[in-house]
Amino acid sequence: xxxxxxxxxxxxxxxxxxxxxxxxxxxxxxxxxxxxxxxxxxxxxxxxxxxxxxxxxxxxxxxxxxxxxxxxxxxxxxxxxxxxxxxxxxxxxxxxxxxxxxxxxxxxxxxxxxx
Numbered sequence: 001x002x003x004x005x006x007x008x009x010x011x012x013x014x015x016x017x018x019x020x021x022x023x024x025x026x027x028x029x030x031x032x033x034x035x036x037x038x039x040x041x042x043x044x045x046x047x048x049x050x051x052x053x054x055x056x057x058x059x060x061x062x063x064x065x066x067x068x069x070x071x072x073x074x075x076x077x078x079x080x081x082x083x084x085x086x087x088x089x090x091x092x093x094x095x096x097x098x099x100x101x102x103x104x105x106x107x108x109x110x111x112x113x114x115x
Contacts, residue, residue, distance in 0.1 A: 002026050002104050004095050009109030016085050016113070022078040022095030022106055029073065033098040036069060036080045038091035038111075045094070049080065062088070085113045 003025040012018055020036070028034060035050025035058075049059045049069035059067065068081040078095050092108040 002028070002031075002097065004097065004104055004106035006093065006095050006106040006109040009093060009111045011112045011114060012085055013115055014086055014113055017081075017083045018085065018111060020080040020082065020093055020095075020109060020111075022080075024076040024078070024097070026076060027073075028071065028076055028078075028097065031097040031099050033096075034071065034078060035096060036078070036093060037096055038089075038093045039108075040088075040091040043091075048093070082111070085111075087113050089113050 005023050006020060008018060008020040010018065033050055033052045036048040037045050038048050039045040047058065047060055048063055049067060051057045066082065066084045070079045090111060090113045092110050094105050094108045096103055096105045
């Protein structure tokens with residue numbers, strides 16, 4: 001079992017940047033999938049960027065070239081570096097990890113892109 005806590009969200013203007021962090025309560029080794037997801041108002045949660053033990057890395061087309069997903073195993077942390085943010089990036093961002101059928105989620109951090 002692991003607990004996750006996101007931080008770093010906030011209000012940013014279009015074209016701006018943010019760094020999201022996800023701190024895990026324990027080691028992230030052994031998880032099948034790790035990554036970032038987001039949920040915009042009225043929409044389903046969607047994948048932003050993940051790394052999978054079976055399928056490697058994945059980045060959604062909508063953020064490719066703008067967002068970078070990094071992991072620091074020594075610090076048990078995940079990061080999402082977001083640049084050139086636009087209005088469509090407004091959402092609650094979650095980090096999530098999966099072990100077998102079990103998913104673990106943080107509480108989410110709000111990112112609002114607005115002028």
